[in-house]
Amino acid sequence: MYTNLGFLTSHNGSNMQAVISACNSGLLKAKPTVVISNNSNSGALLIAKQTGIPSFHLSTKTHPISDELDLAILNALISHKVDLVILAGYMRILGKRTLTRYQGKIINIHPALLPKHSGPGMYGIRVHQAVLAAGEKETGVTIHLVDSDYDRGAIIAQSTIAILPDDTAESLSNRVLEREHNFLVETIGKIIAGEIKLNKINQ
Numbered sequence: 001m002y003t004n005l006g007f008l009t010s011h012n013g014s015n016m017q018a019v020i021s022a023c024n025s026g027l028l029k030a031k032p033t034v035v036i037s038n039n040s041n042s043g044a045l046l047i048a049k050q051t052g053i054p055s056f057h058l059s060t061k062t063h064p065i066s067d068e069l070d071l072a073i074l075n076a077l078i079s080h081k082v083d084l085v086i087l088a089g090y091m092r093i094l095g096k097r098t099l100t101r102y103q104g105k106i107i108n109i110h111p112a113l114l115p116k117h118s119g120p121g122m123y124g125i126r127v128h129q130a131v132l133a134a135g136e137k138e139t140g141v142t143i144h145l146v147d148s149d150y151d152r153g154a155i156i157a158q159s160t161i162a163i164l165p166d167d168t169a170e171s172l173s174n175r176v177l178e179r180e181h182n183f184l185v186e187t188i189g190k191i192i193a194g195e196i197k198l199n200k201i202n203q
């Protein structure tokens, strides 16, 4: 069962907001129980405060020793009884302890069709610039399991978006983000309902 959701985010948190709203409206039978951000000024932490979800700033500033940071993140997830961890714009690699304890239960959302246009430094507007520069006919959204590499875990689900002749990186970014919000909620819904079995995704 995946009923308690934990979020790791670095910036705006619009994907996290979409999932929280879906939980609040009853569309998702799940409860957001904790929000963790490595960025003390992130919009995500603000959303957590406004919606009354316990939240923590955990970063190399609060925990300069990486193993201690890993442990602090893991403790926050465990103490808030998190079953499914959602990386929604989280710009860091998770530590070994967290990856091991939550193996197969951590998902990430990426604004392109993996394995293309991914890896360190490939985030935000850069992804869409790279998609256009490569002359792609389509782009999309990928939701995948998280491992110790950037954007490399097994793919859970993808949604495709056509690239229009007059698309710019900005227009693409807006269209992809809108799709991300719906697709993340839809995919988490399928995971919760058991229609997508994370333990059957090849890792």
Ligand code: GRF
Residues within 6 Å of the ligand: 009, 011, 012, 013, 014, 015, 016, 088, 089, 090, 109, 110, 111, 124, 177, 180
């Ligand atoms: C999204 O595009 C997501 O795919 C990527 O980071 C961005 C986060 O946006 N991993 P937001 O913070 O959810 O608005």
